[in-house]
Amino acid sequence: MPMNRREFLFRGVGVASVSMMIPRFAVAGARFFEESVGTGASGRTLVVLELAGGNDGLNTVVPYTDPLYSGTFRKTIGVPAGAVLDLDGTLGLNPALSSVKALWDTGRVAVIEGVSYPNPNLSHFTSRDIWHTADPKLAQHNGWLGRYADLNLAGNDNPLSGCAVSQSLPRTLLADKVVFPSFTSLASYGYTTDGSYPQDAPNQTNAFVSQNSLPHEIPTRNELIEGVARDASTSAATLKQVAGSYVAKATYPNNSLAAALKLCAQMVVGNLGTQIFYVTYGGFDNHSAEKTAHDTLLKAVGDSIKAFYDDLAAQGASHNVVLMTWSEFGRRVQENGSAGTDHGTAGVHFVVGDAVAKGVYGPPPDLAHLDSNGNLKWQTDFRSYYGTLLRSWFRADADAVLGPGYPNLGFINSKFV
Amino acid sequence: MSNSWDREAAAHLARRAGFGATPAELDRYLQMGLDATVDFFVNYDSIDNTAMEAALFGLTLAIPPSRATYDLTNITGLQKWFLHRMVYTARPLEEKITFFFNNHFTSGIGKVGDSILIYNQNKTVRPLAMGRFDDLVLAITKDPAMLIWLDNATNVKGRPNENYARELMELFTLGVDNYTQKDVTEVARALTGWTLTRADANSPYTFVFNAAQHDSGQKTILGQTGNWDATDAIRIILDFTNAEGSVSGRFLGRKLWSFFAYHDPPEWVVADLANVWVSSNRSIRAMVGSIFRNPEFYEAHARKVLVRSPVEYIVASLRQLEAQTDMSTPANNLIPMGHYLFNPPDALGFPGDMTWINTGAIFARASFANAVISNRGKAGTYIDTTALLKGKKTDTPADVVNALADRFGLADAAPATRAIWEKYVDAKADGSRGFWNNSASAIDQKVRGLMHLMLTTSDYHLC
Numbered sequence: 063m064p065m066n067r068r069e070f071l072f073r074g075v076g077v078a079s080v081s082m083m084i085p086r087f088a089v090a091g092a093r094f095f096e097e098s099v100g101t102g103a104s105g106r107t108l109v110v111l112e113l114a115g116g117n118d119g120l121n122t123v124v125p126y127t128d129p130l131y132s133g134t135f136r137k138t139i140g141v142p143a144g145a146v147l148d149l150d151g152t153l154g155l156n157p158a159l160s161s162v163k164a165l166w167d168t169g170r171v172a173v174i175e176g177v178s179y180p181n182p183n184l185s186h187f188t189s190r191d192i193w194h195t196a197d198p199k200l201a202q203h204n205g206w207l208g209r210y211a212d213l214n215l216a217g218n219d220n221p222l223s224g225c226a227v228s229q230s231l232p233r234t235l236l237a238d239k240v241v242f243p244s245f246t247s248l249a250s251y252g253y254t255t256d257g258s259y260p261q262d263a264p265n266q267t268n269a270f271v272s273q274n275s276l277p278h279e280i281p282t283r284n285e286l287i288e289g290v291a292r293d294a295s296t297s298a299a300t301l302k303q304v305a306g307s308y309v310a311k312a313t314y315p316n317n318s319l320a321a322a323l324k325l326c327a328q329m330v331v332g333n334l335g336t337q338i339f340y341v342t343y344g345g346f347d348n349h350s351a352e353k354t355a356h357d358t359l360l361k362a363v364g365d366s367i368k369a370f371y372d373d374l375a376a377q378g379a380s381h382n383v384v385l386m387t388w389s390e391f392g393r394r395v396q397e398n399g400s401a402g403t404d405h406g407t408a409g410v411h412f413v414v415g416d417a418v419a420k421g422v423y424g425p426p427p428d429l430a431h432l433d434s435n436g437n438l439k440w441q442t443d444f445r446s447y448y449g450t451l452l453r454s455w456f457r458a459d460a461d462a463v464l465g466p467g468y469p470n471l472g473f474i475n476s477k478f479v
Numbered sequence: 480m481s482n483s484w485d486r487e488a489a490a491h492l493a494r495r496a497g498f499g500a501t502p503a504e505l506d507r508y509l510q511m512g513l514d515a516t517v518d519f520f521v522n523y524d525s526i527d528n529t530a531m532e533a534a535l536f537g538l539t540l541a542i543p544p545s546r547a548t549y550d551l552t553n554i555t556g557l558q559k560w561f562l563h564r565m566v567y568t569a570r571p572l573e574e575k576i577t578f579f580f581n582n583h584f585t586s587g588i589g590k591v592g593d594s595i596l597i598y599n600q601n602k603t604v605r606p607l608a609m610g611r612f613d614d615l616v617l618a619i620t621k622d623p624a625m626l627i628w629l630d631n632a633t634n635v636k637g638r639p640n641e642n643y644a645r646e647l648m649e650l651f652t653l654g655v656d657n658y659t660q661k662d663v664t665e666v667a668r669a670l671t672g673w674t675l676t677r678a679d680a681n682s683p684y685t686f687v688f689n690a691a692q693h694d695s696g697q698k699t700i701l702g703q704t705g706n707w708d709a710t711d712a713i714r715i716i717l718d719f720t721n722a723e724g725s726v727s728g729r730f731l732g733r734k735l736w737s738f739f740a741y742h743d744p745p746e747w748v749v750a751d752l753a754n755v756w757v758s759s760n761r762s763i764r765a766m767v768g769s770i771f772r773n774p775e776f777y778e779a780h781a782r783k784v785l786v787r788s789p790v791e792y793i794v795a796s797l798r799q800l801e802a803q804t805d806m807s808t809p810a811n812n813l814i815p816m817g818h819y820l821f822n823p824p825d826a827l828g829f830p831g832d833m834t835w836i837n838t839g840a841i842f843a844r845a846s847f848a849n850a851v852i853s854n855r856g857k858a859g860t861y862i863d864t865t866a867l868l869k870g871k872k873t874d875t876p877a878d879v880v881n882a883l884a885d886r887f888g889l890a891d892a893a894p895a896t897r898a899i900w901e902k903y904v905d906a907k908a909d910g911s912r913g914f915w916n917n918s919a920s921a922i923d924q925k926v927r928g929l930m931h932l933m934l935t936t937s938d939y940h941l942c
Binding site: 115229241243259283288344399404 | 900
């Protein structure tokens with residue numbers, strides 16, 4: 063059966079545009095620094111932090127005043143009421159999040175409660191794709207920030223308008239007209255050549271760029287790979303400019319999330335005009351022996367976020383950066399027999415930054431009225447969560463990215479909107 | 480061109496059923512013809528593999544590397560062990576299908592903790608990997624690493640843990656949305672009491688059925704009600720049919736076709752594979768064999784459209800470079816390429832395809848290739864350029880390109896690409912032409928450099 067070749071090749075793939083066959087590095091480097099810094103969304107930056115595996119919202123922001131929490135559902139793994147760090151008299155943070163509490167106390171944190179979507183899906187992978195694409199029907203292929211980038215960042219010549227500090231590119235950043243780079247360190251980010259013949263290195267590097275810059279008469283997967291290779295070369299050249307100039311002004315903890323956020327801070331301070339950073343921290347699928355594992359994860363998350371914030375504040379850059387968290391779902395209200403929790407629905411998320419209007423958004427979890435599977439009924443559509451950031455932080459047309467009908471949640475301080 | 484048995488077709492089959500062929504292997508496959516070559520890959524049990532097996536346990540020095548024993552008590556050693564098998568096996572499909580199931584029924588060291596259990600899982604899968612799927616699912620359900628990885632070890636009567644039950648249906652057999660949340664909880668009940676035991680803290684875990692923790696009540700799974708245990712649940716799941724036919728047959732058919740041929744197969748391919756599944760009593764060998772015998776597999780739109788995983792990229796390059804390796808450089812480059820073998824990000828395994836390709840991964844692959852081609856010593860991972868060029872004309876830059884392109888399956892490279900390679904071979908330090916003189920030092924510089932370029936061309940990331 064004959065297949066449409068283009069459809070065949072590109073289905074399931076982020077499509078690089080034909081215009082990308084022209085190497086961007088030829089024009090991007092120097093001109094970008096002269097003209098483009100501070101353009102786009104007024105120099106504003108969004109850091110997306112994915113907590114992969116389905117973070118247990120009820121043990122993150124604890125409904126400690128609800129007797130059902132400790133008395134019925136979380137007898138083994140519940141956070142004791144006396145230990146929580148109170149937020150508003152009803153909810154309190156897991157004590158592992160003492161760093162987040164410190165940021166809350168200075169007005170830098172918004173807590174978004176009960177976030178999910180109609181008919182929540184309990185599969186990690188389906189729900190994750192829904193969050194990445196902002197489309198519960200999964201009719202959209204590209205990610206929500208990829209669509210934002212196609213509408214707002216394409217053609218600005220900055221090879222680092224967004225990036226994933228990661229060993230893979232998340233679907234959130236899949237776009238048609240923009241390739242977002244991904245890397246985990248600056249030192250190893252470049253095309254290595256034969257050390258025995260350093261005089262041949264320019265020939266090797268030029269040939270590498272050339273073999274990735276040939277036009278294709280028909281679309282092939284080669285074209286996609288070559289587009290990524292060209293962007294690798296371009297972004298590496300740009301990144302070199304921030305390699306030596308940054309000194310952290312806060313003490314980061316020793317974990318992979320902190321390392322990733324530190325690299326984000328380095329790029330923010332280096333003023334590369336990067337609008338979107340994506341970082342992932344995994345391990346939240348705590349079906350068994352949850353308490354120790356989850357507390358360790360939360361502590362790493364909270365301490366890393368605070369170090370990142372403190373660093374940016376000390377560098378004078380914190381007013382330009384907002385960090386948001388997401389996770390594919392919360393967990394089952396009733397703990398299981400393995401001292402863990404199975405897959406659930408609504409979760410709780412944090413937004414952190416100077417631009418945040420401190421507060422808890424959305425009603426607290428209603429443990430007395432669960433759905434037929436024993437899961438929380440959701441309160442806030444995640445597209446309103448995304449839309450608030452697009453509209454109020456990026457000043458973008460959120461409806462064009464998400465579709466209409468997702469009102470602002472108001473967690474960006476009106477002075478910044 | 481699509482369906483004639485030529486060098487391109489043989490190279491295509493070898494890339495998919497194995498990890499890519501050397502020129503000598505291609506010569507042999509061409510002589511054998513399509514049917515015999517497919518038989519060679521698919522019916523591999525009769526192929527003598529004792530040299531490789533023996534080398535793994537340090538029993539012989541007959542094949543490289545000379546010190547081919549690996550410490551299986553740490554994950555790097557286990558990665559080297561599996562890479563060694565893939566690079567040096569005489570039965571490419573045995574390792575390829577084991578590699579497939581390693582990602583299908585995946586388990587991660589980060590949670591499992593004990594690399595011996597991961598090793599045991601790999602050893603359990605290999606002899607069953609082309610057999611009856613039911614046997615494989617049953618074995619993996621009892622596998623200690625899996626019992627830890629997806630928590631069935633702590634799945635007990637009255638308070639079931641759903642983790643394994645869900646992924647058994649979603650990821651292993653049926654696919655998402657072919658069951659309900661109620662089916663998940665009922666299968667979890669059927670699986671209660673399938674757990675682990677060990678004699679003492681120093682012994683590895685083994686499977687045990689703990690009747691006291693098994694829920695022996697009535698369950699309704701996919702519409703069938705009875706006092707089901709785990710074996711019943713697996714049978715009901717694999718027997719499950721809907722209006723389209725065998726759900727497991729369609730699910731595995733789609734996944735195996737996507738792994739071996741191309742993504743998103745058309746409906747007629749899926750339906751054919753599901754029929755093979757049913758008529759063969761769910762034989763994996765029958766299904767895989769039918770893929771390689773399907774003319775559709777050899778169509779132009781099936782060729783060089785799959786993205787090589789980092790493991791496949793490493794193994795293909797080492798096989799086609801006929802490299803000597805102690806597996807250190809290969810194993811050490813897995814994580815930077817995004818492929819932490821035996822430690823996938825989650826139960827889905829590595830999602831593969833274009834997710835392997837991002838800017839950092841492109842550089843990491845180049846870095847690995849450079850490490851291999853630039854090592855001029857006789858330790859670690861290294862190549863013999865003289866042997867690789869034996870019998871090949873290298874008088875001109877075009878000769879050099881020809882000599883290497885066939886080796887890497889790049890003989891079909893576009894003229895413009897060849898021109899870039901020839902220009903590189905002939906380029907002096909200042910970029911001007913006239914460098915190539917076919918001397919030993921020119922070969923040492925430019926043949927190695929050209930290999931690096933070929934291994935980092937977009938075609939080599941595809942198979």
